[in-house]
């Protein structure tokens with residue numbers, strides 16, 4: 278007897294949606310993705326991919342700017358005078374994002390997935406209605422639904438973006454020129470990344486932070502390094518100051534702080550968080566439970582409160598990362614289609630803040646250790662002593678490893694370094710595979726290499742004994 282192919286309908290084609298579609302199709306399901314903006318979602322079209330492309334250019338600018346300190350000069354004895362061709366930079370960013378979305382569409386279609394480019398909403402727990410499409414084609418019936426509608430930038434009532442001077446990060450790539458005096462409101466991950474990138478590209482940057490330090494939710498030692506680097510490079514970091522309002526005055530913007538102070542700039546970039554895209558898509562009618570902030574409540578295998586309806590990605594608010602969205606989507610499909618599935622393990626998620634230097638982290642945090650929630654031995658190895666870092670002229674950063682006292686099991690790590698996003702993998706593998714600091718310490722690292730600091734940090738943990746706790 279041949280069983281009918283299970284039908285899967287997915288609302289939203291970002292990493293949460295399209296990665297799920299690929300898994301479901303490979304498992305033999307009949308899959309439809311309804312997406313309004315293009316596969317890859319905000320991740321590819323407006324958020325992660327464009328920002329990382331911008332940061333590649335800004336990192337190159339930083340490297341070239343360091344050339345004189347590395348003994349390189351133009352023949353006439355002048356330092357290279359680099360400038361940014363903003364239209365070309367932005368055109369490259371947008372073209373790369375569009376091409377990446379196109380590649381995803383080709384890949385997903387090659388697996389037999391049907392893509393409907395339009396808005397959709399839930400009519401009931403088994404039906405997505407495609408907006409503006411009359412008749413049967415406008416309804417997608419399924420055995421299982423996945424909601425992966427993502428999130429959008431939060432807008433403050435007194436700082437409404439106009440797309441010209443007051444901007445969200447989704448509008449910044451339409452600027453015809455590099456912002457001369459950019460005020461970034463919000464010093465979380467997104468704010469810090471854009472502030473770092475635009476400063477490197479040549480903008481005068483002011484960073485308005487409502488907290489005592491930038492990146493308030495990240496490893497404190499790492500945040501201190503980044504703030505020092507920002508200030509040393511001339512960024513105006515305005516701490517403990519809440520932005521109340523942002524107004525446009527001709528060709529400039531004025532940011533009014535809670536203490537009445539006014540900061541003037543040419544542009545203002547608002548990075549004050551995300552709102553889940555979960556309103557007006559029929560979740561309430563269908564009975565899908567959301568939390569007080571509107572995020573869809575899910576368990577560790579991506580089930581919502583409604584049987585047969587799963588959710589993945591930013592709309593769940595679990596961890597707003599593309600890698601997490603993709604994993605939640607895959608897990609949902611493995612679970613729905615009867616495969617053996619490991620519930621998501623958030624303690625194993627590696628993430629990076631793409632400032633210069635980058636901050637990458639995985640596993641337990643220093644804050645959890647300090648609060649006494651985790652007992653760990655902590656060892657921090659400064660990058661300044663690493664021979665490869667000296668050769669490259671890098672002095673800001675460190676490698677930090679957390680290990681369980683007694684057994685030496687690796688519990689977490691933080692790397693602050695150029696390309697820390699690449700360097701964090703061995704620590705992530707160690708956590709995932711239950712390796713000990715001893716095993717890392719005995720692993721050959723290349724000499725000279727930045728990754729040598731990881732094995733050295735592991736050796737230091739051993740040297741001082743894994744029994745000791747600090």
Ligand SMILES: Cc1cc2nc3c(=O)[nH]c(=O)nc-3n(C[C@H](O)[C@H](O)[C@H](O)COP(=O)(O)OP(=O)(O)OC[C@H]3O[C@@H](n4cnc5c(N)ncnc54)[C@H](O)[C@@H]3O)c2cc1C
Nearest residue numbers: 289291292293313314318319320397427590591597598599
């Ligand atoms: C500036 C920035 C930089 C980032 N950088 C990184 C990074 O370096 N690494 C990382 O891991 N993460 C990064 N992130 C986070 C990452 O972009 C998100 O976690 C990821 O996009 C979440 O994927 P998703 O599938 O949940 O949603 P999205 O990527 O937001 O996709 C949702 C899709 O659903 C569609 N949709 C919504 N509602 C409907 C509807 N009613 N009908 C049809 N379609 C609908 C949208 O059009 C969109 O295509 C960054 C985020 C920002 C803001």
